[in-house]
Amino acid sequence: MKNLLKLLPWVARLVAAVILLQTLFFKFTAAEESVYIFTTVGMEPWGRIGSGVVELIASVLLFMPRFTWLGALLGLGTMSGAILFHFTTLGISVQGDGGQLFAYAVLVWASCLFLLLLYRKTAFDFVLGLFPRTKQNHS
DSSP states (O other): OHHHHHHHHHHHHHHHHHHHHHHHHHHHTTOHHHHHHHHHTTOTTHHHHHHHHHHHHHHHHTTSGGGHHHHHHHHHHHHHHHHHHIIIIIOSSSTTOTTHHHHHHHHHHHHHHHHHHHTHHHHHHHHHHTSOOOOOOOO
16 A cells, blocks of 8 residues: 555656647647647637647656646646636537547646645745745844
C-alpha cells in the first residue's frame, strides 16, 4: 500500500504531462481541429499558441519537485478554461470526437487537482518565502 501511495503522484504527473504534451503538436502546427476550436471560442491564433506555451511550461514544471505545485496550478487553470468552453461553446463532442478532448481535459484537470492538493505545503512555503518576515525592533 505504501508503494502505491508513492506511485500515485508519478502516475498523475505522467498522465497530465503526456496528454498536455501530445496536444502541443496539434496546437503548434495549426492542425485543423485546433484552429476550429480556437476560432469557435474567438481566440485564434493567440489562444491556441498561448495555451500551448502554458501547457508546455506546466508539463516541465510537473516533474520539478520544487515546482510540481506550479505545474499543477497551470494545468488546472488551462484545463478549467477548456472544460468551461466545452460546456458553454464547443459542446462535449467536438467535430464528432465522441467527447475525447473533453475526457482528456477532465483527466488532466483531476490529475492536476490531486497534485496541487498533495503539494500544497510546498506551494504555501514557496509563496510565504516571497515575503520574508522581518524582526521589528520594539524599544
